[in-house]
Amino acid sequence: MxxxxxxxxxxxxxxxxxxxxxxxxxxxxxxxxxxxxxxxxxxxxxxxxxxxxxxxxxxxxxxxxxxxxxxxxxxxxxxxxxxxxxxxxxxxxxxxxxxxxxxxxxxxxxxxxxxxxxxxxxxxxxxxxxxxxxxxxxxxxxxxxxxxxxxxxxxxxxxxxxxxxxxxxxxxxxxxxxxxxxxxxxxxxxxxxxxxxxxxxxxxxxxxxxxxxxxxxxxxxxxxxxxxxxxxxxxxxxxxKGETLAAMTWAEVVELVKDYGFALQGHLEDRYVTGRVKQWLNYLRRGFAEAEAIWPEARKHREVAAMFACLDRAPGRARAA
Structure with a gap:
């Protein structure tokens, strides 16, 4: 399976x-x-x-x-x-x-x-x-x-x-x-x-x-x-296995996204890094209300530092919907 x-x-x-x-x-x-x-x-x-x-x-x-x-x-x-x-x-x-x-x-x-x-x-x-x-x-x-x-x-x-x-x-x-x-x-x-x-x-x-x-x-x-x-x-x-796993929190997802961005920074310019992060964030809107909330601001950023700061400002720590 x-x-x-x-x-x-x-x-x-x-x-x-x-x-x-x-x-x-x-x-x-x-x-x-x-x-x-x-x-x-x-x-x-x-x-x-x-x-x-x-x-x-x-x-x-x-x-x-x-x-x-x-x-x-x-x-x-x-x-x-x-x-x-x-x-x-x-x-x-x-x-x-x-x-x-x-x-x-x-x-x-x-x-x-x-x-x-x-x-x-x-x-x-x-x-x-x-x-x-x-x-x-x-x-x-x-x-x-x-x-x-x-x-x-x-x-x-x-x-x-x-x-x-x-x-x-x-x-x-x-x-x-x-x-x-x-x-x-x-x-x-x-x-x-x-x-x-x-x-x-x-x-x-x-x-x-x-x-x-x-x-x-x-x-x-x-x-x-x-x-x-x-x-x-x-x-x-x-x-x-007949078990239930607690859903990942938005705070945990933010760390994943930032780790991804850091990995990309090693070989891409900021605008390409933020472009890839935006693609992922766009999909995350389906599972996390916090991603939907920050999307209007996040989509404007072309610098990695500003993008990460935006992610850190997302409201709440709710679990995935």
Missing amino acids: RIILAPMEGLVDAPIRETLTGVGGIDRCVTEFIRVTHGMLPPRIFHKYAPELHNHSRTRVGTSVAIQLLGSDPVMMGRHGARAVELGATQVDINFGCPAKTVNRHKGGCVLMREPDLMYDITAAVRQAVPASIPVTAKMRLGYEDRSMGVACGQALESAGAAEIVIHARSKVDGYKPPAYWEDIALVREAVSAHVIANGDIWTVEDYWRCRKVSGCEDVMIGRGLISRPDLAAQIKASQ
């Missing part, structure tokens, strides 16, 4: 993986996608997205990190899969789920679900290029225009050798609009023998249990839910 931190492009970077895995409950992480085109990427690009490669592909607390690749050229995807393993990757994941227009326009991400045969070729090329001991996995949605391609694409990935398939419970056109169609994940799970992992709209412990019941999946991937409630995975793990 594993919980996997989703690879949210532009937000779930290495410092936030360190922060969230330190809270507990997360069994695995996946990097932001590494874009593969026509030329071989140098090692520094892999290390930029996955500095955990220097630590046996694990965060400081020992949580494993998979390297995710995105591209449409089977040969180059295979070569980059092999390069990732040479650099220390212990799992190679392939992105067939990104709904971003720019990515799809350049034939990457979810648009590939229009072509199950190409999904097969890409996955098979990566599978053939890396040692048999290295799992090759994939993340997809239920389709592009609609949710009709889930089974066909899942079967293509399985036939190509994917050990696990994460399915976001919407089509590209659905975007992130509620609801999540967990019942359609069940259709794919029943049609393949590869291990299927459910993803989409798990915001609470109750959502987790409903998703498991409807999708039939034992494992889940959580993105936005873990960003808005950093202790959600730990709470879910407690519920699996």
